[in-house]
Amino acid sequence: MSKKILLVDDDVEDREIIQDALGDLGYDSVIHFEENGEKALAFLESAFNSGSLPSMVILDLNMPRMNGTQTLRQLKKDTRFRNIPVIIYSTSLNRIERDECLSLGAHSYVIKPVSYRDTVATAKRFYEMSMGMENPR
Numbered sequence: 496m497s498k499k500i501l502l503v504d505d506d507v508e509d510r511e512i513i514q515d516a517l518g519d520l521g522y523d524s525v526i527h528f529e530e531n532g533e534k535a536l537a538f539l540e541s542a543f544n545s546g547s548l549p550s551m552v553i554l555d556l557n558m559p560r561m562n563g564t565q566t567l568r569q570l571k572k573d574t575r576f577r578n579i580p581v582i583i584y585s586t587s588l589n590r591i592e593r594d595e596c597l598s599l600g601a602h603s604y605v606i607k608p609v610s611y612r613d614t615v616a617t618a619k620r621f622y623e624m625s626m627g628m629e630n631p632r
Contacts, residue, residue, distance in 0.1 A: 516617070
């Protein structure tokens with residue numbers, strides 16, 4: 496089964512928490528992680544070549560090498576990737592950044608939850624969105 500969700504986040508703990516939440520829901524096999532935008536683009540290139548693009552990309556904003564906004568720009572200008580829904584997943588709500596990401600084509604801007612219970616609910620929402628079970632906005 497191909498990975499349905501690509502989550503790009505440089506914070507190991509944040510990746511582990513969402514992995515645990517998906518695991519608790521029985522969905523841990525649907526996600527692939529990368530730690531920055533450059534690695535995400537390389538993964539997507541490989542996935543495209545093998546015919547197994549994810550159905551959704553989740554981007555952290557603050558990452559080294561290529562941040563979330565820069566990665567979003569690259570995804571939306573590449574015809575191979577521009578139709579993949581992109582969710583911005585950030586620790587804070589900066590309305591200017593949020594508005595910029597939405598204007599660049601992000602489907603939504605989600606604040607990282609502070610409790611594990613809320614993380615499980617967010618992970619479930621991500622899974623449902625990746626399976627086309629929920630409107631990503």
